Every structure is written in structure tokens, then in C-alpha cells.
Amino acid sequence: MRSHSPGNQNRPKFRVSVLAVAVAATLAGCELGGTDDVGSSSGTGSDSARSIGGGGVKGPLADAVVKVYQVDYSAAGFKGSLLATGSTDAAAAIQGLxxxxxxxxxxxxxxxxxxNTTDITTGAAPVISTMRTVITQALLDSGEQIYATPLTTMATDLAIKNADSAAPYSGNGDGAVTQAEFLAALPVAxxxxxxxxxxxxxxxxxxxxTPPLIxxxxxxxxxxxxxxxxxxxxEALTAVVYEMEQHSTGDSNAVLSELANDLADGAIDGSVDGNPSSVIGNSAL
Known part of the structure; x- marks a missing residue:
């Protein structure tokens, strides 16, 4: 963990207080609301294609665009060739993928x-408009529905950034990520x-x-x-990201991405690759 200057030593305390307020507000909202029941069958197959079930959940996203990319370890975000495009229906379940x-x-x-996309929990546009996850062979073999959330988005980005790194990751630091390194990085991230x-x-x-909804x-x-x-x-992480956005130079998607970049060294402290974050200002922490 990076050492902190005396001026930074009070920042974690302030950060905790901000998170606590956001979580308390979120939990109160959850207690007043019901539980989403978004049903969707797990992926099924044919001789030429394998369908994918699941959804994107901040609240469940209705009428969102869903794309699946082949992993390419030399491409930005490891997003290689676009293999499939679908959408989510009015109940936020993946269709046509x-x-x-x-x-x-x-x-x-x-x-x-x-x-046209709506968070069906709030009835409004989603706070976080881009989310991603990784589909592995193990997930496909399980037959489970597959979901992307703000947490899987951060974990995916963190695994991409750190897959070639040493402990706690399994990379060899040679500058080239292998499939074995990436798959090993996912649970660590x-x-x-x-x-x-x-x-x-x-x-x-x-x-x-784990599905984030019933x-x-x-x-x-x-x-x-x-x-x-x-x-x-x-919901709690989304509330925190929204609050941080009010004191940052980017939107909620940029804040979420920057949190992953910040966490890459093991601590969220406002620094990315040894330099002050250009997205998340001190007041956001």
C-alpha cells in the first residue's frame, strides 16, 4: 500500500463518512422498495449458436444494448472482434444474443x-450507462444467466490492468497478457x-x-x-459513484473506471499509476 503524506492521512476518514452516508441512503431506499424478479432462462444452444441469458444491473436495465466481444489481449479493453449484438427487453432480460x-x-x-434505456428500479435513465463482465468457459458450462454490474465492471477493468502483474496476481511482467494470466486475474480482481x-x-x-436479482x-x-x-x-456502489461524480471532472462511467485504475495498486487514494487522478478530485474522496 502506498504511504500517505500527512495531508492525506485524514482523507480515508472523510471517505468513509461519505460512503457511510451514501450506503445509509441506499439501504433506506432498498427497505422501502420491493425485490426485482427478472426472469430469464439460462443460455441454450443449437448446432450453430449458443444463446445467452442474463442482464445488466445497476437497477435492472430495460432496452439496453448488449454486445459480446472476443477477448483480444492486444486490444484496448481486451475488446477484439464483435461477435454478437442483442438487447434487453422491457423486463431487463437479455434477448436476441x-x-x-x-x-x-x-x-x-x-x-x-x-x-431509450431505463433503470426499471427508478424509472429513470441509468446512473451508470456502461457495464461489462467476462464470459468464461466455466460460466458457459454452468448454464447460469450472466449479469454485468458496477462491481463486475470494476473487476473486469482491474483484471485487464493487473493480469500481467506479480502477486497477488499471477503475471510474469513480460508485457504480454496470456489467457491463463487473465483468467487467474479475474477472481483476484x-x-x-x-x-x-x-x-x-x-x-x-x-x-x-451470483445473480444480483431474484x-x-x-x-x-x-x-x-x-x-x-x-x-x-x-446499489451502494452506484450511490457512491453518483456522489463522487458531483465533485469530479468525468461522468459516472469515468468515475467507475477511474476507481478501478486507482485500486490497481491496492488502495483507493486518489492516485493512478503514481500520479494524481485527473478524474477524481480530492473533494470527491
Whole structure:
């Protein structure tokens, strides 16, 4: 962890107070509201394509655009060739999205919002309009629905940034990311995100695999508790990002991305790659 100058030593205390206010407001909203029940069958297959089910959840996003890219370790954001495009329906479930056979994961799946996209929890435009996650062979084999959230977005970005790094990652530092390094980086990045900005998410919860809303696969009390905890963290992080946006030079998407860049060294302290963040100002922390 980077050492702090005397002027920075008070900043974590202020940051905690801001987060606490945002979380309290979010939890109050959750207690007043109901639980979303967005049903969607898991991915099914044919001889030529494999359909993908799931959604994008800040609140569940209706009428969002969904794209799946082949992972390319030399491309920006590891987004290589565009393989499939779909959308979410009025209930925020993915529709019309199929991957070509033979499958060749991993893939980056990204949700973007346009003028027609609605957060069905609030009935308004989404606070965070771009979210992504990674589709692995393990996820495809599980048959589970696949979701992107602000937490998976941060974890994906963090894994991309740190995959070639040494401990706690498994990279060899040669400047070239391999599939093995990237896949090994995903759970490490997810753990860093949830331990820093997970707001009580248990370490046993896999944010890439756990649905952030009740669906037809959350049929046990334990699964529903995990979903409720995860969803609370999603809403809390979104509230924090929105609050930080008011004191930053970028929009909520830029703030979320910069938080991942900031966390890359293990601490959110307003510095990215050793330099002050150009997006998140001191007043936002």
C-alpha cells in the first residue's frame, strides 16, 4: 500500500463518512422498495449458436444494448472482434444474443445505454450507462444467466490492468497478457473490489456468477441471501459513484473506471499509476 503524506492521512476518514452516508441512503431506499424478479432462462444452444441469458444491473436495465466481444489481449479493453449484438427487453432480460459455435471464450460482454434505456428500479435513465463482465468457459458450462454490474465492471477493468502483474496476481511482467494470466486475474480482481467497495459482500460470493436479482435460479434461501447482499452492494456502489461524480471532472462511467485504475495498486487514494487522478478530485474522496 502506498504511504500517505500527512495531508492525506485524514482523507480515508472523510471517505468513509461519505460512503457511510451514501450506503445509509441506499439501504433506506432498498427497505422501502420491493425485490426485482427478472426472469430469464439460462443460455441454450443449437448446432450453430449458443444463446445467452442474463442482464445488466445497476437497477435492472430495460432496452439496453448488449454486445459480446472476443477477448483480444492486444486490444484496448481486451475488446477484439464483435461477435454478437442483442438487447434487453422491457423486463431487463437479455434477448436476441447468441454466440457462434464453436465457442471460444473468454469474451467481454458489455451493456450500453441509449436514449431509450431505463433503470426499471427508478424509472429513470441509468446512473451508470456502461457495464461489462467476462464470459468464461466455466460460466458457459454452468448454464447460469450472466449479469454485468458496477462491481463486475470494476473487476473486469482491474483484471485487464493487473493480469500481467506479480502477486497477488499471477503475471510474469513480460508485457504480454496470456489467457491463463487473465483468467487467474479475474477472481483476484473480484476479491479486491468486494473487499474495498463490496459493502459487506461475503468473500464466498462470486460476483461474476451470483445473480444480483431474484430469478428462476435463485431457488434456495442461501442463494436469495447472497443475491440480496450483492444487490445491496451494487446499489451502494452506484450511490457512491453518483456522489463522487458531483465533485469530479468525468461522468459516472469515468468515475467507475477511474476507481478501478486507482485500486490497481491496492488502495483507493486518489492516485493512478503514481500520479494524481485527473478524474477524481480530492473533494470527491
Amino acid at each position: 447468441s454466440l457462434p459455435i464453436p465457442l471460444n471464450p473468454p469474451y467481454v460482454m458489455e451493456f450500453t445505454s441509449d436514449a 473480484a476479491s479486491q473490489v468486494t473487499s474495498t467497495l463490496g459493502f459487506g459482500v461475503d468473500s464466498s460470493i462470486d460476483i461474476f456468477d 430469478n428462476d435460479t435463485t431457488d434456495s434461501a442461501e442463494e436469495q441471501r447472497a443475491t440480496a447482499t450483492y444487490r445491496t452492494a451494487v
